[in-house]
Amino acid sequence: MKRALLIAAIDPGIGGVMVFGDRGTGKSTAVRALAALLPPLNAVKGCPYHCDPEADRGACVPECPSQSSKATVETEARPTPVVDLPLGATEDRVVGALDLERALTRGEKHFEPGLLAKAHRGFLYIDEVNLLEDHLVDLLLDVAASGENVVEREGLSVRHPARFVLIGSGNPEEGELRPQLLDRFGLSVDVKTPSNLADRVAVVRERDAFDRDPNAFVARWAAKDAAVRERILKARAMRDDVATPDRVIEQAAGLCMKIGSDGLRGELTLIRAARAHAALEGADTVTSAHLRAVAISALQHRLRRNPLDDVGSAPRIERALAEMFDA
Numbered sequence: 001m002k003r004a005l006l007i008a009a010i011d012p013g014i015g016g017v018m019v020f021g022d023r024g025t026g027k028s029t030a031v032r033a034l035a036a037l038l039p040p041l042n043a044v045k046g047c048p049y050h051c052d053p054e055a056d057r058g059a060c061v062p063e064c065p066s067q068s069s070k071a072t073v074e075t076e077a078r079p080t081p082v083v084d085l086p087l088g089a090t091e092d093r094v095v096g097a098l099d100l101e102r103a104l105t106r107g108e109k110h111f112e113p114g115l116l117a118k119a120h121r122g123f124l125y126i127d128e129v130n131l132l133e134d135h136l137v138d139l140l141l142d143v144a145a146s147g148e149n150v151v152e153r154e155g156l157s158v159r160h161p162a163r164f165v166l167i168g169s170g171n172p173e174e175g176e177l178r179p180q181l182l183d184r185f186g187l188s189v190d191v192k193t194p195s196n197l198a199d200r201v202a203v204v205r206e207r208d209a210f211d212r213d214p215n216a217f218v219a220r221w222a223a224k225d226a227a228v229r230e231r232i233l234k235a236r237a238m239r240d241d242v243a244t245p246d247r248v249i250e251q252a253a254g255l256c257m258k259i260g261s262d263g264l265r266g267e268l269t270l271i272r273a274a275r276a277h278a279a280l281e282g283a284d285t286v287t288s289a290h291l292r293a294v295a296i297s298a299l300q301h302r303l304r305r306n307p308l309d310d311v312g313s314a315p316r317i318e319r320a321l322a323e324m325f326d327a
Contacts (some may be wrong), residue, residue, distance in 0.1 A: 001027070003277070004187045004297050005034050006228075008123075008165050010235045011276040014186035014269060016166035018129070018177070018301065021191030026203075027169040031082070031125050037228050038080035041121055045074040048113055049120050049160050050081070059148075061111075061160050081122030083115050083164075087131055094136060095151050096158070111158045116149045119164040129168030130177045137181050140166070144184050186269045187294070188301035190314065235279035242275050243285045251291055251324065258320045261302045270298040292321055 004017045019027045043050035044066045051060045053075050060066055066073050085094065096114035115124070126132060132140075143149050149162040166184065170177065182188070194200045210217040252267045252274070261267075271286075273294040278286045300313035 001030055001189045001191055003280075003293070004189050005030065005167070006232065006280060007273050007276045007294065008167070008187065009034065009038060009232050010239060010280060011272055012163070012165045014272050014276065016168070016185050016187070018182065018185040018188040019167075019169040019191060020172050020188070021169070022193045023171055025191045025193055027191055028125075028127050031123075031167050031169065032084075034123065035080070035082035037225055037232065038082070038122075039229055039233050040077040041080055042075050043078045043121075045076040049117050050078050051161060052121060056161050059161055061158065081119055083119040083122065083124050085115055085124055085126045087126075087128055087133075089115065089136070091135065091139065094139065095149055097151070097153070098156055109155060111151070111156055113160070114149075116143055116162040116164070117160060120160075120162050122164055123167055124164045125167045126169075128170050128174065129181070130170040130172075130175045134178075137178055141180060141184060182301050183265070185301065187273060187297040189297050190300075231280060234282070235276065238282075238284075239276060239279040242278050242283065244271060244275055245285065248274070248286050248288065248291055251288060255291075255295060255317075255320055255324060256299065258324065259299065259303060259317055261299055262304065263302075266299050266302045270295060273298045288325060292325065295321060 001017075001019055004019075008014055008017050019031070021027055041050060042053065044053050044056075044060075044064060047060060047064045047066065049056075049060060049064065051064060051066060053066060053073055056066065092114065094115050096112055096117055099110040099112040102108050102110045143162050144164075144166060147161065147163045149158075149160055151158045168177075168181075168185065194203065206217075249267075249271060252270045256264075256266045256270070270291065274286050274290040277294050278284075278290045281290075283290070296314050296317050299317055303313045303316065
């Protein structure tokens with residue numbers, strides 16, 4: 001799970017992470033802790049959507065300072081947003097709506113940005129995503145595909161950038177995720193309750209230490225947090241320069257054919273994830289080992305269910321990997 005989250009932080013284009021697992025296994029804790037590891041953003045100063053001064057210039061809302069005729073605009077460092085989308089959120093809360101207070105007191109139509117605007121260039125986290133209402137799922141699919149949020153209601157017509165990494169978590173026992181939404185996640189991981197006594201004792205000790213003195217706990221891990229943040233920055237800088245040999249691409253395509261993955265999204269995601277993983281490790285070339293490390297998380301949610309095979313998706317991929325690389 002931690003590796004998948006770091007890969008998504010290095011290459012947001014992968015498409016986010018879906019985490020399935022038992023209750024109480026630290027899924028939400030891991031996602032929310034990611035916020036402290038992310039490097040700050042360089043954003044246009046004064047923009048309510050913290051837009052990118054390079055990529056978003058000319059594509060933001062009219063009141064954004066980047067829309068001015070000035071050759072250069074002021075920028076500022078802002079924390080990378082990690083926004084929670086609660087299950088009970090209304091559509092207005094998610095997409096934004098008319099600021100009623102301002103309309104009633106001043107008689108002005110003013111758009112109040114929603115959660116999608118706050119998550120722009122960051123992460124949008126949905127706990128228990130498999131319980132999300134269908135109309136919100138449809139909305140998220142549209143915005144995730146287009147990279148922008150369009151609101152036309154109550155006399156308002158607003159279009160603003162909304163590119164974010166979608167992170168979801170859920171317990172499979174509480175319902176399955178719609179295939180259309182699951183397909184939007186680049187990586188999918190399963191989290192199990194630890195079965196090793198030493199692991200369980202270590203988790204309990206660390207959690208107890210945090211509850212007793214949160215400040216001391218954070219200070220004790222500050223150096224390692226800084227080291228991870230530096231690794232993310234270096235990996236982002238070198239990601240596009242990491243070489244991907246034809247042999248590795250052929251292995252990725254061969255694996256997807258072997259397991260019967262639909263479409264080409266599987267190998268495209270597999271290659272991007274392997275490249276990001278290689279960059280995270282400081283390697284200048286993607287190898288078969290990088291491919292194997294991310295294969296299950298990139299492909300297990302893309303397989304059709306075989307009613308004649310009671311083996312899950314992950315074992316099927318492991319079996320295919322063994323046949324391809326261990327023969």
